[in-house]
């Protein structure tokens with residue numbers, strides 16, 4: 001039986017949390033992971049330039065990987081570029097957007113925290129999710145400037161500065177009218193890499209929402225309804241990470257990708 005070829009895309013290592021869930025959901029799929037590490041982190045980019053960049057990079061990756069489905073495993077990219085990507089490329093896209101709806105369904109205190117990148121926090125898309133699904137809740141939305149980088153450091157085997165981590169997450173733990181945050185949305189795919197550490201510095205226990213399993217189910221549904229393509233021989237093998245800059249190919253970075261199921265790599269040089 002033909003294997004579906006799935007391209008997963010992020011600015012860096014965060015999408016690996018989605019790749020892990022997709023591999024679990026579809027153990028026979030041919031997975032290719034792409035990190036636009038030349039442009040990492042996306043959280044600090046201006047919208048217009050970032051959309052242009054993402055559309056260009058994904059175009060190159062589609063040529064290379066000839067995927068049946070593309071998973072944009074990045075909230076910062078999905079919340080601004082999904083519509084444009086769908087308009088430009090014929091391949092089906094699965095996006096990752098902040099899991100506000102499930103958070104609103106699970107909260108009992110109606111106080112929700114949303115941890116995201118500064119980019120995702122500023123998006124109209126994110127605000128409209130809150131207005132639509134969490135209008136009855138108090139939502140503390142926080143753009144953490146360094147959290148994605150901290151998650152990457154951990155995956156590279158470096159120690160985390162727990163005091164810095166505490167400062168990065170503190171703004172979503174709030175009290176309001178005798179109630180306190182009881183659900184925190186991990187609205188950047190990097191953050192589930194450090195859920196245990198976040199829980200350790202949090203002032204009280206909450207439910208953390210990682211959207212990866214839901215994205216993996218959605219990907220499986222889309223694959224089911226998509227006719228699979230025959231690719232040429234040059235397509236990267238299953239378990240390949242494609243990087244947009246050689247600066248990411250230092251040994252500890254490659255070891256981090258290998259530890260998450262991507263032991264091979266290729267570099268397509270696309271300077272930011």
Ligand code: DGL
Pocket residue numbers: 010011012014015040041042043044073074075076077117120148187188189190
């Ligand atoms: N992993 C990405 C996200 O889900 C973005 C991290 C970054 O590049 O700032 O938003």
